[in-house]
Amino acid sequence: MRCRRMCQDVVFMFLCVILLTESSEQTADSMTTTDPKQYIRQSQDLCSGEQQYVQDRKHVVLEAFNRLGINCTLECVPHVALLASGGGQRAAVSLLGSVSQMAAEDLLDTVLYLGGVSGSTWSMASLYSDPMWSRDTMATVAGMQGSGVELAEVVSWLEKRAKEEHFSLTDIWAVITAAGIMKQMDVRCLSEEASRNATNPYPVYSAIEKYCFSQGLTNGSWFEWTPHEAGFTELGLFVETSHLGSNFQAGELMQRKPEMDMVKLQGILGSAVADEAVLKGLLPPWMTALGNDDDSIARDYMRVYHIVDKLVALMRNRMQDPVILTNLDDLQEALQAKVNYNESELLKSMSPEEKKELFQNRTVELIRILEVWCQGLPDGPFKMYVSWLIKHVIPLIVKWEWGTVGNYLYQHPDPAVPSCLHSKERINLMDAGLLVNVGYPPFLGDKRDIDLIIAPEYSAGDIFETLTLARDYAHKVNKPFPEIDDKILDEKDWPKDCYVFQGEQNQPTIIYMPLFNRKNCKDAEEVKARMEEFSTFQKGFNQGEMEFLMETAGTNMKNNKDTILTELKRAVQRRQDKTNS
Structure with missing residues (x-):
């Protein structure tokens, strides 16, 4: 009996080993071939990589709050986003002035996220080419004022792109912006930043999809890029940034393609x-x-x-x-x-x-x-x-x-995917400023749970339009946004240098700072003249013009430091209230 039982035990263990082995082999096979979740993540939560970066960044932010004399604990570190508007080279140069002054005032390290659209993304890309840029913002400034890129390097880059399947005007616009304005051909890839430490705010770039935008499909329009993931903000469907541009079908990776470099990305974001x-x-x-x-x-x-x-x-x-x-x-x-x-x-x-x-x-x-x-x-x-x-x-x-990129949602099984995305092997990404000229959408709602937005405004045209468009966008997608009193629209031609729109409950508070304002322009006519002098579509600025813009944007930050500090303290209290509740 004992011998028979031992034999039965041995047979049972042997069968278990076989079953476990087969199960593990099947799992390995499914991970390498058929499981769409391996490549496309569907969620309105942060991916693990961004979660880790943000958690590490909070230690940097906490130290900054302590240096500023603001009582705070790690659990109560507020989520602060610096969102720069578009505006061509005017925005690219002005953002450098804003972040340089914030660094000088010891405010930059209080920022958890840096988001940009259109022209501001050009200088963002240049800044992040240096893993330690927030410790020396002037290196990018010096590059913009330097001799620039040789024409041979420009043509060499274009020759490589011309051999690709989808060579487009985005590639041409990319060298016009990267070499012509930023004077840097940055051939690294965005995903390379995923392994960096948290010295700098976490970057979020934004674009829109051309056909969803033209059809008024809000859920399929806004597209966000981070070092870890890229995807449609409202759909909650994301792919690893290194996989964007590869060929997908029904959620499966069919053919791996090289990730675009930062030159091409700049061309898309500012097109x-x-x-x-x-x-x-x-x-x-x-x-x-x-x-x-x-x-x-x-x-x-x-x-x-x-x-x-x-x-x-x-x-x-x-x-x-x-x-x-x-x-x-x-x-x-x-x-x-x-x-x-x-x-x-x-x-x-x-x-x-x-x-x-x-x-x-x-x-x-x-x-x-x-x-x-x-x-x-x-x-x-x-x-x-x-x-x-x-x-x-x-x-x-x-x-x-323009902006032709492999569509990772081609024939994706989720019914929420709009038909214009589901049926096309390629998507066309372009300048998000055509929809909202500040990158508010990725920072609304629970995903990044933002307490305070600092929004330097470099846009042309109606100075409050980005706010009202963002408010309307938030309403469409049922996301929180602070109340905007329409009475301020009367000040659009000659705005103040700073407005604070207080958020209630889960709404973010917004500090809104127009570039040209009552502090630096004597009247509405001078504001208009300045905008014409630094118009969005014109030939590159000279060194004197760049220095003027950077000084103007920097002075706005300096003049409103006390307002920023006040709202940072309130943000800490808000975060503490959230934590306690």
């Missing part, structure tokens, strides 16, 4: 010119008088001019040879003369078909001016680079495709 409405605003006065039907024809013409003009400016900033500089000046003059030549009287007598043909001919003439100019250049590397650009860029302008 407002990709939108037809923005392009319309760049038309010369005589074209804007044509009417909606006719100026749509003119926009095709202006597409070519605007991109070529930016590329000429980029080349000019890279050159020192006086002969080449003269050649570039001649080209710009020829292009501007062609576009600014008023043909409105001629167009009045034309049919729609004749107008269309006229502008098609004018587009061909613009391209021909460029080709003839290139042929007249002396043989050498510069002519070779220009020839390559003409050959590859002009077809992209005609196609007018």
